Amino acid sequence: MIESIKGFLLVYPENWHDWGPQIYAAMWVTIKLTICSFTLATVMGLLIAVGKMSPIKIVRGFCIGYIEVARGIPTLAILFLLYFGLVPLGIVLDAFVASYIGLGLTAAGYMAEIFRAGIGAIHKGQREAAYAVGMTPYKSFRYIIFPQAIRIIIPPLLNMLIILLKDTSICSLISTDELMLRAKDLAMMSFRPMHLFLLVGVIYFFLAWPLSILTRRVEKKLQKSQRNALA
Amino acid sequence: MLTELLNKVYELGTPLLFGAITTVTLTLSSLVLAIILGLVLALIRLLNIKVVNALISTFVEIFRNTPVLAQLFILYFGLPYMGIKISPFLAATIGLSLNGGALLSEVFRAGLSAIHFGQRESALSVGMTPWMSLRYIILPQTWRITLPPIGNYAIALLKDTAVVSAIAAPEIMFYARNLVTRTFDTTFIYILAALLYFCLSFPLARIVDRFERNQKVWQ
Amino acid sequence: MNSPLLRLENIHKNFGDLEVLKGIDLTLEKGKKVAVIGPSGCGKSTLLRCINYMEIPSSGHIYMEGELFGEKKLNNTFGKLNSKELAKQRSQIGMVFQSFNLWPHLTAINNVALGPTVVNQMPKNEAYELAKSMIEKVHLTPKINEYPERLSGGQQQRVAIARALAQQPKLMLFDEPTSALDPELIGEVLNVIQELASEGRSMVLVTHEINFARELADHIIFLHDGIIIEEGPPSEVIDNPKNERLKTFLNQIVKT
Numbered sequence: 001m002i003e004s005i006k007g008f009l010l011v012y013p014e015n016w017h018d019w020g021p022q023i024y025a026a027m028w029v030t031i032k033l034t035i036c037s038f039t040l041a042t043v044m045g046l047l048i049a050v051g052k053m054s055p056i057k058i059v060r061g062f063c064i065g066y067i068e069v070a071r072g073i074p075t076l077a078i079l080f081l082l083y084f085g086l087v088p089l090g091i092v093l094d095a096f097v098a099s100y101i102g103l104g105l106t107a108a109g110y111m112a113e114i115f116r117a118g119i120g121a122i123h124k125g126q127r128e129a130a131y132a133v134g135m136t137p138y139k140s141f142r143y144i145i146f147p148q149a150i151r152i153i154i155p156p157l158l159n160m161l162i163i164l165l166k167d168t169s170i171c172s173l174i175s176t177d178e179l180m181l182r183a184k185d186l187a188m189m190s191f192r193p194m195h196l197f198l199l200v201g202v203i204y205f206f207l208a209w210p211l212s213i214l215t216r217r218v219e220k221k222l223q224k225s226q227r228n229a230l231a
Numbered sequence: 232m233l234t235e236l237l238n239k240v241y242e243l244g245t246p247l248l249f250g251a252i253t254t255v256t257l258t259l260s261s262l263v264l265a266i267i268l269g270l271v272l273a274l275i276r277l278l279n280i281k282v283v284n285a286l287i288s289t290f291v292e293i294f295r296n297t298p299v300l301a302q303l304f305i306l307y308f309g310l311p312y313m314g315i316k317i318s319p320f321l322a323a324t325i326g327l328s329l330n331g332g333a334l335l336s337e338v339f340r341a342g343l344s345a346i347h348f349g350q351r352e353s354a355l356s357v358g359m360t361p362w363m364s365l366r367y368i369i370l371p372q373t374w375r376i377t378l379p380p381i382g383n384y385a386i387a388l389l390k391d392t393a394v395v396s397a398i399a400a401p402e403i404m405f406y407a408r409n410l411v412t413r414t415f416d417t418t419f420i421y422i423l424a425a426l427l428y429f430c431l432s433f434p435l436a437r438i439v440d441r442f443e444r445n446q447k448v449w450q
Numbered sequence: 451m452n453s454p455l456l457r458l459e460n461i462h463k464n465f466g467d468l469e470v471l472k473g474i475d476l477t478l479e480k481g482k483k484v485a486v487i488g489p490s491g492c493g494k495s496t497l498l499r500c501i502n503y504m505e506i507p508s509s510g511h512i513y514m515e516g517e518l519f520g521e522k523k524l525n526n527t528f529g530k531l532n533s534k535e536l537a538k539q540r541s542q543i544g545m546v547f548q549s550f551n552l553w554p555h556l557t558a559i560n561n562v563a564l565g566p567t568v569v570n571q572m573p574k575n576e577a578y579e580l581a582k583s584m585i586e587k588v589h590l591t592p593k594i595n596e597y598p599e600r601l602s603g604g605q606q607q608r609v610a611i612a613r614a615l616a617q618q619p620k621l622m623l624f625d626e627p628t629s630a631l632d633p634e635l636i637g638e639v640l641n642v643i644q645e646l647a648s649e650g651r652s653m654v655l656v657t658h659e660i661n662f663a664r665e666l667a668d669h670i671i672f673l674h675d676g677i678i679i680e681e682g683p684p685s686e687v688i689d690n691p692k693n694e695r696l697k698t699f700l701n702q703i704v705k706t
Contacts, residue, residue: 133565134541
């Protein structure tokens, strides 16, 4: 048993000169992809969340529809549409671009709901009290609503970051040269799928796990103040 | 023009519908297995055996912090290399169930601990055994709390099945890709596939909405 | 000519099909105190909230010191104020809510000082001094740096009163200020309100505390189903009610 485990592990140093640099570069692509899509998702999510509160019916309807669609269609389907499906219409997107747009726009649907929930969790009375002392809606948002909403929003936001990190693996299916694709290619070439997928799994784990721990710590710290906001 | 369009939908849609059967079957079986696994893990945690809890935590953390695709690849490509060969559907079911079990065990853990203490004491005080308190008092209440998160998980699961096309499981995306290689009608087919998923997930989303609304009222 | 401090002219308020206020007229002179009493659901809170335009009346007008409040005159018709203009008008009226509505992420003194700082652009140290004196006024100086979650209901409400006072309003509105308090905490809040009344503050008080209203108010209004059924000095309205519904209402209150 121990022999076979040793044999298994020895494969790594054997092939490290070949695998190492490629995996390392691919890891950075994964990280870049995560950050790009997270940024896009946050910005889009904010716009959609604000749009959902708009007095203009069309804008509101569009935003509600956007959220339903983004949450109801698999990310893979959206990626395929963006990367393959737009080609006959003359739009040829680079794999990386299609990836972060697809991930970002889909995640924006969830982000919008996170923002809405955060703002909605602030008791209406606090806004009224702000108006009563003479604050404009903008001021009440800036000094009263936003400081409290941000505390509610941060944990789920961090959670979305972790989800996006994991979802970058799906982009391998539209030939984006990130971790998963590298692993698959190397696995096919070297006939050592288990080694490569395990290696890549471990890398994902050590990218995501610290974020998970951070999220939990932040969540605990904010839970105390959360109780007041909902009073 | 319209009849042309409808013909096209029929022609291309039918294979996709076959895929949908697999999608739904896969979702349902993984969901059931994941719920069972999650519940069992959460209950075992209640026994408070340090080593076992540590093992379960490790299991959960690993599955929560790695992509589903990696888990599936390890199962489907990695295992045959070690001598175990399984069908795509089976690999998909096992992979998704394990992943789901890990996620849901956290949901059940939260639900159980939200109810556990006071309720258990009052049950014991009227003479119930711990097992009876679990069966008649705690679990029934846990359901109400965990239904919305489980519902949300089910929707996510439905969408995750698209990914199993990567290990050649015959679900919607898989059929879609095959169709595209045969007919090159890329845009139409992928839009149709997306629509099909939406038709499956939309009713689920409404049901989950109702769960969440009922929960608020009940609280 | 001295205009009254506050004048409500034929205020109607509908919520969809439901008409809650069916034509209210009210006049308040400076330094006077009006109490509004009535059964639940009769529109007391709605009326109060219309005064500072938290609820927008469906029809009717409000005048403060002779000037239109909540609207502006455009040629022959009336127009809406933009949010800045409305906010400025609102800062002239102080409101105390049933559920206090203190801002949980700020300490007591910051709750009180924020309004002057942000709305009136008062320099921070001046606002701080003002806030300190307001908190002293409601007898809560030892709690000045506490967060709302560490204050009792009565203390929170007193901070809320200090917060409203910090804007140096011409008129104070109290929306059932003690209804959400435990019985033993009601007294400290009522005492503060009584002190403010003795100083000559103009106020409109919506309350269930009939005895307090009787002691405090110059004028009592009995509201039922959106109309003023009876009004007058406490000696008439409470001690010698004429209207049958009012008599029933007062009997029920006495019983509880």
